[in-house]
Amino acid sequence: MTHFVIVSTFMERTARRKNTFPRIMQRIRVPIGFLLAPLMLFAAKPTWTTISIGGAVSVVGLGIRAWASGHLRKNERLAVTGPYAYTRNPLYFGTLIMGAGIAVGAGTLWFALLFISMYLIIYSSVIIAEGETMTELFGDGYEKYRKNVPMLLPRLTPWRGNELSRCMSEEPRFDLTRYLKHREYRASIGLAIVFASLIAKMLLTRQ
Numbered sequence: 001m002t003h004f005v006i007v008s009t010f011m012e013r014t015a016r017r018k019n020t021f022p023r024i025m026q027r028i029r030v031p032i033g034f035l036l037a038p039l040m041l042f043a044a045k046p047t048w049t050t051i052s053i054g055g056a057v058s059v060v061g062l063g064i065r066a067w068a069s070g071h072l073r074k075n076e077r078l079a080v081t082g083p084y085a086y087t088r089n090p091l092y093f094g095t096l097i098m099g100a101g102i103a104v105g106a107g108t109l110w111f112a113l114l115f116i117s118m119y120l121i122i123y124s125s126v127i128i129a130e131g132e133t134m135t136e137l138f139g140d141g142y143e144k145y146r147k148n149v150p151m152l153l154p155r156l157t158p159w160r161g162n163e164l165s166r167c168m169s170e171e172p173r174f175d176l177t178r179y180l181k182h183r184e185y186r187a188s189i190g191l192a193i194v195f196a197s198l199i200a201k202m203l204l205t206r207q
Contacts, residue, residue, distance in 0.1 A: 032052035032118065037194065044106035046198040054105025059099030062191055064090055065083055068185035070174035078138045080145055082174060088149050089133075092123050096152075098191065105198050127151060 064083060068090035071082035073166045083090035096119060103112035148159045179185070 040106050040111050040195050043111055044109050044198055044201055045187040046105060046107050047201040050107040051198055054101045056190055057104060058098045058101030059102060061094045062187060064094035067186055068183055069182045072155050078141055086154035087152060089127055089152050093152055102194055
């Protein structure tokens with residue numbers, strides 16, 4: 001628990017620094033992911049145990065991302081329902097869980113440490129860039145939301161900002177059309193490819 005508090009504090013402090021670095025990280029986060037994937041596969045030492053546990057963890061992260069995507073109306077309305085009632089950045093929290101699952105599946109400690117380091121550097125910067133945009137778009141509504149809902153690590157109970165919810169979100173329920181519009185299904189495809197690759201490597205190295 002102490003570790004997560006330290007991580008959250010680190011990200012909050014990093015998020016307050018206003019410079020061009022967050023914008024750069026926002027642009028290169030996807031390319032970095034593509035660069036890390038072959039490195040992970042090369043160094044991976046997967047077993048059925050690591051793949052099973054890692055896969056289960058990753059599916060949880062994938063589910064969080066899917067849930068969040070169905071509540072998000074990007075740059076149109078402030079999402080405060082669904083997973084957004086627990087954390088301001090459920091998509092990135094889901095990414096953290098997914099990445100942790102992949103690291104477990106790979107069976108290499110150094111890759112897990114590398115992933116955590118890269119995640120903190122990249123996503124703490126991305127969150128500040130997006131937070132500034134949210135403040136510009138939604139003003140006092142976002143400030144009230146920000147003061148009540150954690151940046152990344154979820155609160156235990158959902159925030160009941162009912163009045164704000166009515167003002168900012170037309171529909172509090174999950175919307176499949178939003179999920180499809182945001183193309184979040186691509187994360188499922190990518191995750192399936194990653195674990196299929198880990199299984200293939202495990203089987204090939206056993207021969």
